[in-house]
Amino acid sequence: MTENRSPFLDTLFLLRQEECITIFSNIHNISRREEEDALDYFQTEFEKERLEFLSDTIICDRETAVWAAKVLYHSAQLHLIRENTAAGLERLIPPFTGKRDVSALLSADLSLRFLPQIVSALQIADPEDPLVQMLESVLKQFHYSAIGFDLELEGVNWEEELKDKTYRKLYLERIVEKKAYKLAEIPHINQLLIAEFGLYKDIFWKELKQ
Numbered sequence: 001m002t003e004n005r006s007p008f009l010d011t012l013f014l015l016r017q018e019e020c021i022t023i024f025s026n027i028h029n030i031s032r033r034e035e036e037d038a039l040d041y042f043q044t045e046f047e048k049e050r051l052e053f054l055s056d057t058i059i060c061d062r063e064t065a066v067w068a069a070k071v072l073y074h075s076a077q078l079h080l081i082r083e084n085t086a087a088g089l090e091r092l093i094p095p096f097t098g099k100r101d102v103s104a105l106l107s108a109d110l111s112l113r114f115l116p117q118i119v120s121a122l123q124i125a126d127p128e129d130p131l132v133q134m135l136e137s138v139l140k141q142f143h144y145s146a147i148g149f150d151l152e153l154e155g156v157n158w159e160e161e162l163k164d165k166t167y168r169k170l171y172l173e174r175i176v177e178k179k180a181y182k183l184a185e186i187p188h189i190n191q192l193l194i195a196e197f198g199l200y201k202d203i204f205w206k207e208l209k210q
Helices: 007-018 032-053 062-078 086-092 102-112 115-125 130-141 165-178 187-205
Strands: none
Touching (some): 007 102, 032 062, 032 102, 062 086, 062 130, 102 165, 115 130, 165 187
16 A cells, blocks of 8 residues: 555545544545555455455455445545535446446445445435435445445345345344344345344344344
8 A cells, every 4th residue: 555645545544444534625536546556455455354254255346346435435525525516426426337246245335334424414414415315326226335324225125135145144234233123124134133033032132023
């Protein structure tokens, strides 16, 4: 990692290490060198997290990780810096065009897990802000990162969505961690949770109905 850090890279480091953010005086253009540094950084971070979910078959989708990092960085800066940005929101928050598989979902989550907090701040400032709708669309695609955030998820085939055992395990664990009751009430997810809890259901989540 280069020692000459940038607003983009500093944002990523601070969020992942300290869960805090710095707002700069203008929206910085991200250079190719910064993207390359971010690619290496997220590869390393993904390998650290993969030790926790014990899978050697899921690899880091580096391009998706950097796309998500750009979305996060621009969203954070747009919270306060909005002058002359209305016409360029789609450039700053581009739609995801890659393959939505488990590698992409977990790689994007390295950054997008922090996005709900930014969306909440934007909603408070201006519920009609078009940026809110754009970011909610991102979170609907990557809703693993939005667990615990009030998001309307319609038309999800949960059996298909959670067919991968590693992703299913992580998804259920985050639902329990966040006490995401709305998701836990979905019949398929509820069945999975109850099966996981077994006789210890009241210890893990006494309030959850079945």
